[in-house]
Amino acid sequence: MKVKNIIKYLFATFLMLQITACNNDSTEAEPLFDKSPTERLNARKAELNNALLSSEFGWKAVYFTDNTVLGGYTHLFKFSADGKVDMASDFDSDSKIYKSEYDIQLGSTVSLVFTTANRIHLLSESDNYPIPALRAKGYLGDFQFLYYGQEDGQIIFKANRNGMEIRFVKATAQDWTDLPKNLVMEQNVIGAASRPLFRLLETNDGATKHQFDFSFSAVTRFAEANSLEAGFSFSYELGIGYSPTGIVVNPAVEVGGQKLSVFTYNDADGSFTATGTGGVSATIRYSTKPLVITDDYKNLLSGKPQLVLGYIAANLYTAPTTSILCRSLLDKANATLPANQKISRVQIYFNSAFGNYIEYRFNGGRPSVYHNFTTSENATNKTLVFTHDSWDNGAAYIPAPAFLKELDDEFFNPNGMYIKKENFTITYSNPIWTITSFSTNFRITTYQL
Structure with missing residues (x-):
């Protein structure tokens, strides 16, 4: 057989193999499209609806609307099949339970929408703002949460307004009882007038300690910590959320490759400590004099x-x-x-x-x-x-x-x-x-x- 014919034969064989492969791929892919887009959205809607109703005591979320400028606000939700929701929050001193309505809506995706006014809406009112820089922006919150699935028993959403992630975790009866304690903890974070004026954040990676000046704004629930050491330029900006036993920070404080977000309060000295493994820790504590004394x-x-x-x-x-x-x-x-x-x-x-x-x-x-x-x-x-x-x-x-x-x-x-x-x-x-x-x-x- 001539060389030219051999090449033609090999080329034809190659084409047949490719066509067969494509046909096989198409056959295997067909099950991915056995439902219409509407059917798939309806299935997601049913999935979310079942999840919201599945927890005996409802759900808890610490909503960080924007962790570059604001802290977290704890909300408790108990959903009913008739479209009603019981809700409470630690936004302010009013931690009572209020009833309103919700809906699971279909758009380009499935979303949970709180359709009538309740505690969650306090974070989205543009005329309700904590500092002048947020005038006409409010607390940057939302009342429409886009559904992104479930993970480890949690329901994952993203705010429609800015894409911030919100995770619903199953609430307990104790969560509803203890919610007012978050506001007690707020006073511990602010610090009693009897406590020293100066505060620091100290991190320990198991071998080396670093200290940071620490300042907290109660009105925004936001903290800043800047390095105190020459030659070590680093800072943290932390949204703060309250719990009955301490605080949760977002973003987490990363120390020695570990992310520390849950800090426990010690009433004896007013400190908050997050503990990792291998000697890793981060502590917010008081100092009796300025951490940096200048000329x-x-x-x-x-x-x-x-x-x-x-x-x-x-x-x-x-x-x-x-x-x-x-x-x-x-x-x-x-x-x-x-x-x-x-x-x-x-x-x-x-x-x-x-x-x-x-x-x-x-x-x-x-x-x-x-x-x-x-x-x-x-x-x-x-x-x-x-x-x-x-x-x-x-x-x-x-x-x-x-x-x-x-x-x-x-x-x-x-x-x-x-x-x-x-x-x-x-x-x-x-x-x-x-x-x-x-x-x-x-x-x-x-x-x-």
């Missing part, structure tokens, strides 16, 4: 250029670095004033043409008052010491205003104040400075103006 106070001493630091209530009252004691003293001073005349600013001038002074500025047309002072340093403590000079109203000397005494006294602690230029901003691009008492839990957050 930033030297920028405010006599002879330095003018610097103005201003607390603006509208933006900085809720700042995580504004301490509970500071807020309580502001509230106490404001409580003595008419409703429209609250403290709007505490503005501190260093080395101005008129010297050093604290301006207390008010809303509602109430005139400012000024506390004049001199400065010195406590080099041992690395603090700035304010020394009283006089009070005035811009036109004449006045007696010290009694309603400001407790707040104002914090600035004049004889041991001085820690001064720190922070490495973050709030709402605006102005640098943030914190002023912290050496010996009390007072810390105020200010902009450099």
Whole structure:
């Protein structure tokens, strides 16, 4: 046989084999398409419906609407076959059970939709927002969950709004009973006024420990932890969810290749600890002094250029670095004033043409008052010491205003104040400075103006 004919024969044989293979593949693939798209969606709908009704005590979900800016909100659901759902949450102090309606809807996929108002909708209302940065966005939540299947007894959804994953786990009778304890735990996360002001996150990979400054915002249930070590630049941003025994964080803290997300509370020292294997752990605990003591106070001493630091209530009252004691003293001073005349600013001038002074500025047309002072340093403590000079109203000397005494006294602690230029901003691009008492839990957050 000629070479040319051999090649033709081999080529024809190859084609026949390919056609046979394709026919076999087609035959085997046919069962994949034995149902129409509508039939498949209906089957998924029935699957989800059966799952929702299968748990005796319903389902629990810690819903992290956006773990880059907000924490988690625990919701409990008990679904009924008549389209009703009992629901409770730890969104706020109201943990009572409310009834509403739900539906399993068909679209491009199957979704669970909470069709009438209930606790879940508090996270999706655009006019209900925790911080100015989320104005008109609310808590970034959703009430339509796209169904993605089941895994290890859990029902997996993704929010229609932003694709965040939500996992339903089977609830217990105790979950419903204990839900109010989440709000008790919230106070432990915030920290009692009797606890030290400073906190750190310490990780241990079984061989090496690392420490991070830790700050928590109760209004957003969000925490930040930044490395304290030179040459080790790392940070965590953590959404916080509450439980009766501690907290759950999202994303998890990764230590030594292990992901730690469940932290248990220790009331003896106020710490929260997550434990892995092989000595791996992460602990959030208190410190009695700042974790980083800077020389930033030297920028405010006599002879330095003018610097103005201003607390603006509208933006900085809720700042995580504004301490509970500071807020309580502001509230106490404001409580003595008419409703429209609250403290709007505490503005501190260093080395101005008129010297050093604290301006207390008010809303509602109430005139400012000024506390004049001199400065010195406590080099041992690395603090700035304010020394009283006089009070005035811009036109004449006045007696010290009694309603400001407790707040104002914090600035004049004889041991001085820690001064720190922070490495973050709030709402605006102005640098943030914190002023912290050496010996009390007072810390105020200010902009450099």
